[in-house]
Amino acid sequence: MTEGRMMRGIHWIAVLALLLACGGPMAAEPDEADIERTGKETAGLIDGGGRAPAEAGAMDPATAMQVLAELGRPGQELDAEQQARLQAAKDTLYGAKGSDRRLKNEDTVRRQLGLDAVAAQKKADWLARQPADWKLHRHSARGGEADLVVRVGDVDNLGFGWPVDFDPFSGASTPPHAFPFTPDPQDPDGTDRIMVISGYAGDAATKKDGYTTRTRRPANNPQPVTLEFETRGLTPQAVQLQLFVDDFQAPSFGNRYRVLLDGREAPHMAEALNTLRQRGPIGKLITLQLLPEQFDLLADGRLEIAIDDADTDAGDGFAIDFVRLLVNPGGTRQLASLHGRILDKRSREPIPGAMASAAATAEGRADAEGRYALSDVPAGLAVVVASHPDYEPGHASIDLEAGARGELDFLLVPRQETSRVLEKALREDGRVDLYGILFDTAQATLRPESEQTLEQVLALLQRRQELKLVIAGHTDSQGDTAYNASLSQRRAAAVLAWLVERGVAAGRLASEGHGESRPVASNATEEGRARNRRVEIRRQP
Secondary structure: OOHHHHHHHHHHHHHHHHHHHOOOOOOOOOOOOOOOOOOHHHHHHOOOOOOOHHHHOOOOHHHHHHHHHHHOOOOOOOOHHHHHHHHHHHHHHHOOOOOOOHHHHHHHHHHHHHHHHHHHHHHHHHHHHOOHHHHOOEEEEEEOOEEEEEEEOOOOOOOOOOOOOOOOOOOOOOOOOOOOOOOOOOOOOOOOOOEEOOOOOOOOOOOEOHHHHOOOOOOOOOOOEEEEOOOOOOOOOOEEEEEEEEOOOHHHHOOOOEEEEOOEEOHHHHHHHOOOOOOOOOEEEEEEEEOHHHHHHHOOOEEEEEEEOOOOOOEOEEEEEEEEEEEEEOOOOOEEEEEEEEEEOOOOOEOOOOEEEEOOOOEEEOOOOOEEEEEEEEOEEEEEEEEEOOEEEEEEEEEEOOOOEEEOOEEEOEOOOOHHHHHHHHHHHOEEEEOOOOEOOOOOOEOHHHHHHHHHHHHHHHHOOOOOEEEEEEOOOOOOHHHHHHHHHHHHHHHHHHHHHOOOOHHHEEEEEOOOOOOOOOOOOHHHHHHHOEEEEEEOO
């Protein structure tokens, strides 16, 4: 076989592969409306079949395809020059007259033009069906999905657009896409751009993702997203935040995101983001619930959402396409359901009464066999927490598309608050909630059963002399807000005093009280209130 014949064979195989990739059987021969695109990629693959450039005229395949698309429509009246150009284009693409490949090439080109035209029309129809407000960088509306819907960021998949018929609110993930290096100047702060956690210092040994390795400061600094809205006549009963997030990978990189709402910690939201394992990069909708103790943040008609990790040197970058606030969401949302079992990891026995919560948007209690069920879970990436007072909380995420019924089981580990466990949690998370420190009701008096956990904190401080801790008190929402803030401060101070009395230098410790302002669970259930009543220790900077 000559080199020329071999190359023509390779080209022909490439054409067949391309056609198979476009969906299998050939489309019918295109009509006048179909032949409307250039098909440059196909033109570059078509073999000329022994064409004779001297007779056909000098014309490259891409130009020939353009000429064919413009002048090859049936019924057109062409002058002599146009007829000559059309003939030259055909000879370039199909091969010289008399070639045994001419008819095959002609059929291939015309069918590919038809396939391209059908695909282009399908894309155009999809774009026409998209809501007009998706193109807006900021949007607010009353009624429909919720009493109030506020969005920051245009709905455009970080500027790459959506696949045909893709619904970003259905819970489906986007296909992998390129990096959004250059945001549109009109994109609001915090949207459609790569952001790298502020704690990343560029250590050569640090694990880094593509977002981190391909960008630099200050362009990739984290930016908060700010929502502004009219609150007149609005009484919040339920509030959700929807974020279309991209490339969050905290479990893979070892970082721990924090979420601040108007500067106030939202631990249950951070808990959700820190379970995400997005790769690709790909995009996914996640729905988070504001807890009633956070509704006061909406009173001024402004909510700033800041996502960052300032404490670790992990190289995890992330992006956000848009953020939506839904006040009093209604029945038009896309929902799914979830069920499973909650078991003891060691014995595999059920844990009756354990709670499962999908980012506080839906909750269910386990029965005698450990089975739970959640209905009306917002479609998207559902981040679920299983909890019981005697066990460490379990965290998991699951993709749920609208109308789906997912299954997710949990194996919980009995709660341990040894000095080694506390040290590991501080090293990995920077903080740990202590549930073994107990107080008399509405008092700051330590109960005797707190001694075991307190002794473990003391042992940790004695072993790690360089360690400095902040001791923070938290309460549930029962009782007066101001009283709860004072009570939590006094309880944190009582723990600090216990440690100082046993030889820990006071300069290594600080105390603070947050009352009911930083819940980790809903206060609507006793299980949720039990999770909110806690003493937190965290490393001082």
